[in-house]
Amino acid sequence: MILAGVTKAQPAGGLLGIVVERYYVADSADAARSKANNLPLGSTTYRVFVDMKAGYRFQAVFGSEGHPMSISTTTSFYNHPVYGNNIANLIYDASLSGGTCMLDSWISAGAASTLHYGVLKTDDDTSATIINAQGLLQNNGPDTTRSVFQYDGLKKIKPGQLLPKLTTLNMEPLLDALLNPSEIPNGFLFKSENASWACMGGSSHEINGKNRVLIGQFTTSGEFSFNINIQLGKPGGGFEQYVSANPDPGQFVSDTLVFTSQ
DSSP, rough: OOOOSOOOTTTTEEEEEEEEEEEEOOOHHHHHHHHSSOOOOTTTEEEEEEETTTTEEEEEEETTTTTTTEEEEEBBBBTTTTOSBBBBBGGGGGGGGTTGGGGGOESSSSSSSEEEEEGGGGGSSTTTTOOOOOOOOOOOOTSSOOOTTTOOOOOEOOOOOOOOOEESSSSHHHHHHSOOOOSSSOOOEEEEESEEEEEEEOOOEEEEEEEEEEEEEHHHHHHEEEEEEEEOOOSSSEEEEEEESOOOOTTTEEEGGGOOOO
């Protein structure tokens, strides 16, 4: 697991940091059965979590004037050509056991499928672990923490429970690149001062004494980078904004908002 920085947010604020988990590294069997040219051997799946104090809620990832957000790879992102999607809430639960769909690239406000929250594998247990029908996703090398075939990083919602819904603004270039990745890995950069993905009402997920919300999963064979800004809802009302540099009045700075995989 990679920790993108440590707890360096303002002590009075609710952001503890951004956690980037190295979720999985594709082996030769995964690459051969992926039905796509952009999941070569060694492709890495990264999961990005917002780590917050208790009672806080994730509201948005955003870019604004003077505070651009960017997400990039030096090759291309992977998405399953049949069952893949670019928003986690649209990944059908039944498709997770087939092929390499569990490695899709998408954005989120906590969900990892139509019926699952996403959690760090270190916060997961072996209950109801997804079993791959083709015997894939078996790599258990030193580059990942815990095996996906034992700890899948998924927590199924209870009957009647609803997952946090996602709304987007001006995210079409990134969403298109996630859903329809180039077969020729020539690099991709999304950068905007007027885009966001958000959860109306906010999203929280407290487990094992931690409050961490999954905001994205990205699989690529290249160098993965991001520079984002975050808005959190405060307990009792109001919000806090965190930027990577040059804060406006009332904003906090957190260097955990910047990440490069290599």
